[in-house]
Amino acid sequence: MTLISQTIKNDHRELEDAYNKILSSSTDDEKVRWQNQFTWELARHSIGEELLVYPAFEKNLADGRQMADKDRAEHQKVKELLYKFQGLKPSDHEFKPTLKSLWSDLSQHIKEEEEHDLVKLENALQQADSEKLTTSFKRTKKFIPTRSHPDAPDKPPYETAIGLMTAPLDHVADIFRKFPSESKSELPP
Template sequence: MQALRTLRAAPRAPLTYRLPRNALRSLATTADYPTVSDAIKNDHRELESYYNNILSATDVDTKIRWQNQYVWELARHSIGEELIVYPAFEQYLKPGGESMAAKDRAAHQDIKERLYEFQSMYPTDTNFEGTLKSLMATVKEHIIEEEEHDLPALEKALKAGATDGDSAGLAKSFVRTKMLVPTRSHPSAPDRPPWETVAGLMAAPIDKIRDIFARFPKEATPKA
């Protein structure tokens, strides 16, 4: 997938990378899911929860913390799907997998550009809430398409026995992509991953991310 077409230095950003108190454990924890659909749906529910937490927060600091959590989760979720799920569409869904993957990559490009705009905003900006709602509306359209059409088609193909696909194995690989984002809030923390900012992660060519991810130990778990 191409890099962001309009990626520029964000005019403003929080001076420190603040997260909700229980967020670092979430960022650093891996889990076992019976299917890749379960792993992806879990991310979807988390995104919906973070979105609601931003809107319901009653002070600026809390809004910023949930904004940061939402931005990181959506960025790493998008990259995880592009690394693991869309290639699986192309490999196991015959015919139609390539067109499905192309459609979803195009949707992700739109989401990532909207996300880049949102991550540079402050809760006190007049269009903060409107930008978030517009972004989430696009995300929800993508979620519905994936959960009602794309993922059921993939699971059906994997269960059919005509391929050597393993949904649980795909789920484990998808969860491992969480190692691509920081597990600590400070950029100088040890054991940091290849990208320390959302902008850096989103702008990186997907081929470069794939090459680095391929050299991660298969059973490694990020430190809390």
């Protein structure tokens, strides 16, 4: 089994790969496919953390509430930029600057999360609890929205309820979106 910190780090590497593929793609079609992959991964990852990982901070760490609130605030900024980015076309003059701004904020969040937050969480969890959290995180990502909805609540139980209503719409729309044929992560159905 995999620990939650490794699962989160794997997601972070997949996001970084998709980001780099957007920038290195030579055609607009490729950029759109990787843009959709990046959006799909980041939306699911962020909501999964908010539903499961941040409550684990609050439950298991003395300063967990402050860590979770800080991370939720960082997520909100990223969600707003992702919302803007997911609506742009590669030909839009804001496409690349918006992506770079989004990645700048996200990469700082990732660094802090990997070097500080997840280390503290793993130190507080038993291995079996970390593995259970991983299983729940992976399962949850299958049922949550796949696009950014920055106005949605970011704390359970409200995020869960809104997510369950929004996710089916996102999933149906994903059927009509283009995705890359190869990716390190699973591809949308």
